[in-house]
Amino acid sequence: MVKRDSYLQRLVRNMWNSEVKVITGIRRCGKSVLLFDLFYEYLLSKGVPENHILKLELDQRRYYKFRNPITLCEYVEEIVGTDENEKWYLFIDEVQLTAKVVDRENGNIEVSIYDMLNELKAYKNLDVYVTGSNSKGLSKDIATEFRGRATQIHVFPLSFAEFFSYAGGDERKALDTYMLYGGMPRLLALKDEKDKKDYLTSLYSELYVKDIVERNGIEREDILNDILDFLASQISSLTNPSNIANALSSMKNEKIGVTLVSNYVQHIIDSFLISMAKRYDVKGKTYFRYPNKYYYTDVGLRNARLNYRQYDPGHIMENMIYNELLRRGYSVDVGVVTDRTGGGNTQKEIDFIVNDADKKVYIQSAFRMDSDKKETSELTSLLLTKDFFKKVIIRMDIPHNFYDDNGIFHCNLIDFLLDRVALF
Template sequence: MIQRNYYLNRLIRNMWNGEIKVITGIRRCGKSVLLFELFDEYLRNHGTDATQIIKIELDQRRYYKYRNPITLCEYVEQLVLGQQDKKLYLFIDEVQLTAKVIDQENGGIEVTIYDMLNELKAYKNLDVYVTGSNSKGLSKDIATEFRGRATQIHVFPLCFEEFYSAVGGDERKALDTYMLYGGMPRLLAMQDDKDKKDYLSSLYTELYVKDIVERNGIEREDILNDILNFLASQISSLTNPTNIANAIASMKNEKVNPALVSNYVQDIVDSFLISVAKRYDVKGKTYFNYPNKYYYTDIGLRNARLNYRQYDPGHIMENLIYNELLRRGYSVDVGVVTDRTKGANTQKEIDFVVNDADRKIYIQSAFRMDTEQKNASELDSLLLTKDFFKKIIVRMDIPHNFYDENGIFHCNLIDLLLGRVELF
């Protein structure tokens, strides 16, 4: 059992805070294990009896009836009212599977799971925790749906530090494996490479694509799959729905509507399969509408999507850094600075502008810097900011970390991923 202490400690810190704890993340990334096993174990070890924990797993047949939010609420209320002298915990798994229903007894109004959970939250002896695998099922604005009384904890597949704590051994060899197969937890129980590849492929065909199609009423599953392939091949590259539509149209020899592509991309993002990094003008302090960058939540799923044909370590490394920054809770954008030297206005890119409240750093991802041209391209955009925020270049070709003459910190990727360096 991998001890996912970062997420577990967040749950512990937010116990009995008067809010609903909403645990989100892609399916099979470990949300249920976190709540139903790790957090359950913590509660038991600190004096909570099993009878004080109410568990409802909505993806299990015996709990299907509780997909009706009124039925679920009435069941929980009965248990709570019968044990008012005890502290109770409610765990609901895959809450996005609940349906909207009409409450005939109260004027025929529409009732959602949000209404019922807000009602249950009012009980002083009940602490509520739910998991969900789709932002549409939970709403993109969780705070609004739960009337400003929700704590969101987003769970990623295993980060490299968690992965390495399980596999051990040579760090570089472990990183090579992680860059190929990613961090879906079940992979740790598999030794054979073919089994790992088959598992990741089956997650796509039997779970993620079907979920997206069924939840969003997708009519052109073929185009959805083309978009997934395109985004997998273009991680860390700038693109937009029009470019994607044109590429698919050329391949299929038919007209493809960019608006349809835009909707399908949003459906993919809502499933937590892919994240969007928007471009930010560092000097102008404004966001660009397009193009954006897209990163896979798990690099193993990305590689499986392309049948391991396109193994490009530089782009994969950038994807890993982006996921690590998000996992740590930072706000991450793609930076744009304008070079106005020699009468030109050339836009140059900073891979990541990272914000933590009022603190900011700039990060470049460089697999290697072995030529003068590569050195200049990585350094120029950082120096163009002309400010005093910390600047970092994450590299794979240095044995130790150092500051250069410009005050830029050069950091080894493994040291970053294993938490050996302080970013801020």
Template sequence: MIKRDLYLRRIISNMWNGEIKVITGIRRCGKSVLLFELFYKYLLQKNIADENIIKIALDQRRYYKFRDPIVLCDYIEEFVEKNKNQKFYLLIDEVQFTKKVIDKKNGDVEVSIYDMLNELKAYKNLDVYVTGSNSKMLSKDIATEFRGRATQIHVQPLSFAEFYSAVGGDKRDALDQYMLYGGMPRIVDIHDVTDKKNYLKNLYEELYVKDIIERNKLERPDILNAILDFTASQIGSLTNPTNIANALTSLRRENVNSTLVSKYLDHVMDAFLLSLAKRYDIKGKTYFNYPNKYYYTDIGLRNARLHYRQYDPGHIMENIIYNELIVRGYSVDVGQITERKNNEKISREIDFVVNNGDRRVYIQSAYQMNTEQKENSELRSLAITKDFFKKVVIRMDIPHNFYDDNGFFHCNLIDFLLGEVELW
């Protein structure tokens, strides 16, 4: 069992907060295990009686009747009303399997699981937790359907630290595996290389892509797949829907509309397959509308999408660093700063502008800086900020961490991912 202590602590800190706790995330990233095994075990360790923990897994046959939200609500209400002096925990897995029904007892109105959960939330002796497939329960659904009274706990695939806690061994060997196959939890238990690749390929094609198509009733799955191919090949590169549409128009020899690309990208991000990192003007202190960057939630899925043909360790490393920063709960943007040189404006990039409350750090991802030109290229953008925020260069080609003469902190990637260095 892989510990997911970060997410478990987030659940624990929100216990009995008067809101429904909704566990979201890309499918197969470990939401059900987190709730039904790790959190359940925690409750038992806190001497919560097993009969006071109501577990309903809607993907299992014996719980099919509770896919009717009225039947589910009536069952839970009977439980908590009979024992008002006791506290109960309701854990519902795969809530997307519920259906809308007509409430014949109350004016023939249509009700959904959201209506019933909002009703159950009113009970002071009931604390409610649900997981939902990203294809059916998205973050925008939570904001609207739960009327702003839900706490979302978003779960990512395994971080490298979580992955390494499971596989152990040589750290660099483990990182090489992680950079190739990513952190979907099932990968840890698959040892054959071909089986790993087939698992990720099937996840992508049979689960995620079909979910997006079916949920959004997409009429052009071919365009969706073309967008997924393009974004997979362009991680770490600035782009926008217009650029993607133009590229697809050229490749496919048909006019691909940028509005359609933008809409399809939104669907992909809603499904937590991609994340958008906005570009921030450091001097102007404003955001650009475009271009921005897209990163894959799991780098193994990205590699599987491209059939492992475009293995660019520099961009893969950048994607992994971005995901790690998001897991830690930071706000992450792509930095842009302009330098004047010989009466010419030169735009330079800082990979990540990372904010944590009122604290900020700039991060450059540099797989290696083995030439003077590469070093100048990576460090120049940090130097021209001329502010006092910490500057960090995360690298693969150094055996230990150090500060250079400019005060920039050079950090080994593995040390960063394992939390062995402080950013702040």
């Protein structure tokens, strides 16, 4: 079992902070293991009695009755009581499966899980933890639903560092495997290549697509699948719902509405299967509405979506870098800078603008820089910013890291992924 210490330590730091700890992330990425195994074992090691940790797994049949938030709340209140000298912990798995119900004993008011959790977190002797796999089911604004009293911890599939801590061996071979199959934790137990591919494919057919369809009342599952394919083929490329709608209309020989596509894309984002990076004008200090970039939360899921037909390492590398930056808690945008040399007005792209509070770094992803044209392309965008923030090019084709004559830091991808170099 991979320890996932960074997430575990965040849970530990936020114990008894008077807030609900909300653990989010795509299904099967390891949220339940983090809470029900790793954090559970931590509590036991600190002397917490096993019977003082209440565990409700709402995707298991024996816990279905607790999908009614009133039933859940009454059950917990009856056990916990009011003795503040007895400390209790509540774990709820897949909280998005709960339903809104009518409280007939209190004026027929509609009650949600948020109402019940807000009630439970008022107990001084109860520390509450929940997991969820859908931002819509948890509400996009968790802070509002929990009245400003929630701590969100977003869990990603295994990072390369986490994967390598388990797999070991040659770093480059491990990276090649990771770039192909990604970091879904279950893969660590599978040795056969076909088993790995079948597992990733089954996650779509048996889990992700069904979840999105059922939760959002999707009527055109075929279009949803087409959008998943399109976004998988377009990682690291600029696009928007209008472009997607036009492409699908041509492919299906029928008119596909932009609004429908936009809604379906948002449902996919809400499921944490993909994320969207907005474009930011470095000089104008404003965001563009469209087009944006879309990245898969896990590159293995992206490759499986395309049946491994488009294995383009440059785009996969960029997707991995984006995920790693988000995993480290940074704010990440796609940068745009205008080149006005020679009287022109050309927009140049910076792959990522990374912000950490008042600190900023520009990052280019370059699988290799093996020609003067490629080198000029990567360097020009960074130099056009004309500021003093750190500039980095992450590469696969260099054996060691160095600064060039322009003060730009050239960083090996593996060193970056294994956190051997400081970005700031």
